[in-house]
Amino acid sequence: MESFEALQFNVLKKLEDVKDPEIPLVSVIDLGMISDVQLGRDGSVKIKALPTFVGCPALEIIKKNIKEAIQMVEGVKDVEVEFVYDPPWTSDRISEKGKENLKQFGIAPPPKFIEEKELWDVECPYCGSHYTTMENLFGPTACRSILYCKSCKNPFEAMKPISNLM
Amino acid sequence: MDQAIQNNEYKTALVELLYQLADDDFILAFRGSEWLGLAPHIEEDIAYASINQATMGHAVMYYELLESLGEGAADVLAHERKASERKNAILLELMNGTGTYLENPNYDWAFTVVRHYFYDIYKKLKLESLKQSSYLPLAQAATKIKMEQYYHVMHWKVWFNQLILSGGEAKTRMQAAIQKVWDEFADVLSYGTHSQDFSKYKLIEEESLFKQKWEAEMKQVFEKVGIDYPGFPTAKKGDGRSGMHTEDLNQALSTLSEVYNLDPQAAW
Numbered sequence: 001m002e003s004f005e006a007l008q009f010n011v012l013k014k015l016e017d018v019k020d021p022e023i024p025l026v027s028v029i030d031l032g033m034i035s036d037v038q039l040g041r042d043g044s045v046k047i048k049a050l051p052t053f054v055g056c057p058a059l060e061i062i063k064k065n066i067k068e069a070i071q072m073v074e075g076v077k078d079v080e081v082e083f084v085y086d087p088p089w090t091s092d093r094i095s096e097k098g099k100e101n102l103k104q105f106g107i108a109p110p111p112k113f114i115e116e117k118e119l120w121d122v123e124c125p126y127c128g129s130h131y132t133t134m135e136n137l138f139g140p141t142a143c144r145s146i147l148y149c150k151s152c153k154n155p156f157e158a159m160k161p162i163s164n165l166m
Numbered sequence: 167m168d169q170a171i172q173n174n175e176y177k178t179a180l181v182e183l184l185y186q187l188a189d190d191d192f193i194l195a196f197r198g199s200e201w202l203g204l205a206p207h208i209e210e211d212i213a214y215a216s217i218n219q220a221t222m223g224h225a226v227m228y229y230e231l232l233e234s235l236g237e238g239a240a241d242v243l244a245h246e247r248k249a250s251e252r253k254n255a256i257l258l259e260l261m262n263g264t265g266t267y268l269e270n271p272n273y274d275w276a277f278t279v280v281r282h283y284f285y286d287i288y289k290k291l292k293l294e295s296l297k298q299s300s301y302l303p304l305a306q307a308a309t310k311i312k313m314e315q316y317y318h319v320m321h322w323k324v325w326f327n328q329l330i331l332s333g334g335e336a337k338t339r340m341q342a343a344i345q346k347v348w349d350e351f352a353d354v355l356s357y358g359t360h361s362q363d364f365s366k367y368k369l370i371e372e373e374s375l376f377k378q379k380w381e382a383e384m385k386q387v388f389e390k391v392g393i394d395y396p397g398f399p400t401a402k403k404g405d406g407r408s409g410m411h412t413e414d415l416n417q418a419l420s421t422l423s424e425v426y427n428l429d430p431q432a433a434w
Contacts, residue, residue, distance in 0.1 A: 054310060055223020085227075085306040088313065137317060138213035142220055146212075164309070166316035 007075045008039055015047075018069045021061050022141055025101040028062060032093025035084065043077035045070055050089035052162075053142035059083065091162045107144065108158035122158050124149035132156075171235070179363035180301055181235060182253070183370065186358065186407060187292075188228035189254035192244060193415070194285060195221035196422050197258070198278075200267045206275060213321060217282075220314050227307045234303070245426045249415045253358065256406040257281065257350035259415040267421075276336070276343040279329060283322035284347055287387065288354055290315050291380055292370070300368040330391045344396070351399035355380060358407030 015037070018028045028034055028049070036048040047066060051059050063081045070079045091110035094102070099109035103125040111120040122132050129151035136146040137160075144157045171177050198218035205211040229240035237243060258281070263273035293315060296308035330340045357364055357373040365372040381398065388395045404410035 051310075053220060053223065053314060054227055055220045057219070085303075085310045088306070088310045090313070136209045136213055137321060138216040140212070142216055142314075146209075160317065162313050164313065166313045 003075070004039070004041065007043070007073070010073045011037060011039065011045060011070060011076065014069050014073050015066070018062070018065050021058050021065070023102065023105055023107065025105045026098050028066065030095045030098030030101065032089065032095065032098070033062070035087065043075050045076055045079045047079070047081045048084045049081060050085070050087070050093075051083050052089050056142055058141075088164065089162070090164060091159055094159070102159065106156055108147070108156060110159040110161040112161065120158075120161070122147055124152060124154065125156055126154050127152040175363055176367045177235065179360045179367055180304075180369055181232065181237060182358065182360045183364055184228050184232050184235075184304070185253040187296075188225050188232065188243070189252050190258055190285075190354070191221050191228065191289075192225035193252070193254045193418060194258040194282070195219075195225060196418055197260075197262055198282070200262055200271070201273065201278065204267075204271055204273060217318050217321065220318070224311045224314075227311065231303055231307065241426070242430075245423045246430070249411045249419060250409045252406070252409065252411060252415065254406050254415075255350070255354040255356070256401070256403045256410070256412060256415075257347060257354055258285065259406070259411060259418055260350075261414050261417070266417075274339070274343065276329065276339040277346060279322060279325045280340065280343040280347045283319075283326045284351065284384075285354065286315065286319045286322055287383060288380060290319055291376070291383060295371040295376060298368075299370060304369070326387075327391060330393070341393075344393075348396050348399045349402045351401075353401035353404070353406050355399070356401070356405065356407050358405075 012029075015029050015034060016027045020026050020028065020031060031052065033050050033052065034047065035050050036046075038046040040046075047070070049063065049066065063083070066081050067079050070076055094109060102109050106125055108122050108125045111122045120134070121130055122134075123130055124132050124147075127149060129149055131150045132147050133150060134145065135148050135155070139146045139157050143159055143162075145160055146155065147158050148155050171180075195218045198214060198221065201211075201214055202218075203211065205214050225244070226240060229243045232238075232243055233240045260281075262271070262278055264270070265272045290312065293308045293312040297305055297312065299305040299308065326340075329336045355377055357370075357376075361373045364370050370376070377398075385395045403412055
C-alpha cells in the first residue's frame with residue numbers, strides 16, 4: 001500500500017518536470033493541462049490531458065514528453081496519454097505558480113476576461129506597469145497575444161483569456 | 167449514446183453533419199493559408215496564420231470524430247476524398263482572387279474579409295446550437311471550438327467595420343465583396359438533404375429556426391455600418407452540401423494534397 005502511494009506521489013511529481021515546449025518554465029500541471037491521472041495496481045498509468053488550443057502543433061510533442069517522463073518513474077509499467085475535451089481547458093486553470101513562472105518568462109498571465117470589453121487591462125511582466133497597449137491579439141502561438149509596455153518600452157506577450165463565457 | 171449510434175438513421179445524419187462541418191472549416195482554412203506572406207501587413211500575416219491554424223485544428227477535430235465513427239483515418243478523409251464527395255459550401259472553396267499563390271496572386275482582401283467575417287458569425291451561431299447536440303462528443307468539441315471562435319469573430323469584425331466605414335475604393339470594393347458573398351451564402355446556411363433528421367435526432371436545432379437567428383444577427387451587422395440588409399441570400403453557383411462544386415475546389419484539392427500524395431504512408 002505504501003509503495004502504491006509512493007508511486008502516486010512520484011508520478012504527480014514527475015509531471016511537474018514536463019514543461020510546455022514553448023514556455024520551458026511552466027509545467028503541464030501548472031498550465032492546468034492535466035485533468036486526470038489513473039494509476040493501476042499493476043503499474044499502468046492513464047493520463048487525461050486537456051489541449052489549450054485545438055490546433056496547437058505542440059500537442060503531439062507534449063503528449064510524447066509526458067509519456068517519456070512517466071515511463072521513467074520506477075514501478076510504472078505502461079503509460080497511456082489521451083487528449084480529452086471535457087472539461088474544456090480555460091485560462092483560469094493556470095495555477096498561481098504557473099502565473100508567476102509565465103511572468104518570469106516575459107509572458108503576462110491571462111488578464112481577467114470581461115465580456116464585451118475589447119481592451120484588456122494587462123500588467124507588464126517586466127515592470128508591473130498597466131500602461132500597456134495591445135499590438136496584436138494573435139501572437140507567435142495560438143495561446144498568446146503581443147503587447148507593448150509604454151512605461152519600460154518593452155514588447156511582451158500575454159496569454160489570451162479563454163473562458164466558457166465566450 | 168452508443169445505443170443511438172446503433173440506429174442507422176441517427177448515424178447517417180450525424181456523419182453527414184460532421185462532413186459538412188469538417189469540410190467547411192478545412193477548405194476555408196486552406197484558402198486562408200494561401201495568404202501566408204501576402205497579407206496586407208506583418209501583424210495581419212501573424213494573426214491570419216494563427217486563425218487558419220486554429221480553423222484547421224477545428225477541421226481535424228471533426229475528421230477525428232468521423233474516424234471514431236468508422237469513416238476512415240482523418241488524414242485520408244481530409245486528403246483523399248474527391249471533390250464530388252465533399253460537403254463544403256461552394257462559397258468557401260472559391261479562389262481568393264485571380265492568379266495562384268505562386269504566380270501573380272492578385273488576391274482580393276475585401277472578399278477575404280467579408281467571406282471570413284460572415285462565415286465566422288455563422289459558425290459562432292452554429293456552435294452555440296451544437297453545444298446542445300445529442301451527440302456528446304460533438305457537443306464537447308463545439309464547446310471547445312467556440313472559445314477560440316470568439317477571437318476570430320473579433321478579428322474580422324475590426325477589418326470589416328474599418329474598411330466599410332472608410333470611403334472611396336475600400337467601400338466600393340467591400341460592397342462588391344458583400345454582393346459576391348451574398349450570392350452564395352444560402353449554400354453555407356443549407357443543412358442539405360438530411361435536414362429533418364438533424365433536428366429529429368436533436369443533433370442541432372431546426373434549420374428554419376437557425377436561419378431566423380442568423381438573419382437577426384446579420385441584420386444587426388448591416389445596421390451597425392449603415393447598409394441596408396440585402397434580403398435572404400442566394401446560392402447561384404449551386405449546392406455544395408450535395409457534392410456540387412466548382413473547378414476551384416479541384417484546384418484547391420490538387421494543391422493542398424500535393425505533398426501528401428507524394429507518399430501517403432509517410433508519418434508526419
